[in-house]
Amino acid sequence: MDIGINEQDRQDIAHGLSRLLADTYTLYLKTHNFHWNVTGPMFNTLHLMFETQYNELSLAVDLIAERIRALGHFAPGSYADYAKLTAIAEANGVPKAEDMLAQLVDGHEILCRTARSIFPLAERAADEPTADLLTQRLQVHEKTAWMLRSMLDK
Template sequence: MKSKIDIGIDEKNREEIAKGLSHLLADTYTLYLKTHNYHWNVTGPMFPTLHVMFEGQYNELALAVDLIAERIRALGVKAPATYGEFMKLSSVKETTGDLTAQQMIAELVSGQESVVRTARSIFQIVDECHDEPTADLLTQRMQSHEKTAWMLRSMLEG
């Protein structure tokens, strides 16, 4: 038996917010996989630095996917949880082949920025519904991804 959810956001709006969060979850999980891949496969003179940096980034992303999925569930919607669903929903695309460390960094900058754009795209409906918990989550995610993108971009300069 499904119990009624009465948190001050009607079902239609909860579903719309969850749809946006599902895209954010897919982006975040895809970026997690990409970052973990690069952690394992980076080579070259920047290996020690990048190996450790990528590990910190994928650990942060792993925590984020849980927070996003749990917010979707709190809104009363089933969270996507398969590679197939994530591939359909994600704006972050997988990369294949051997990449240089510089190419990996550039790919991660692009991925971080994609996640920020997805998070930003959800704000209008979240604001309209006065969904402060989701707004807080989005703000935290955007802040984290913007900072990470800046740090990665800085490694490409000079």
């Protein structure tokens, strides 16, 4: 494979993207869980908002996995793989709506930090497609964290 990025750089970037994929999938699952189980006076608002968010995350996991494949590596695809790679904690039980919001803010902020940690690898290798993907993901996660944070009045 000769796409202008050496094997070691492709491997390092793919590993970073694997962590981003695991975080994204874990947040997808958590958001979908909260969509199903939210209760309280803000039910309809949160139920619909969480649906919009998990749909966006579902599309994102495909983009990230396909970038890993384009770099010549296999994308992780099991719960066991994701559990080893993710920095996002699973929800215990069914939290109250406000706690759901706080956990999702935390998850989106973690995704921002994971994405930022990959930039130096992509920049070193002049891997513009990965840098572009990371920029797009950061825009989504920073905006979503802000919107969720605003619902918490923080």
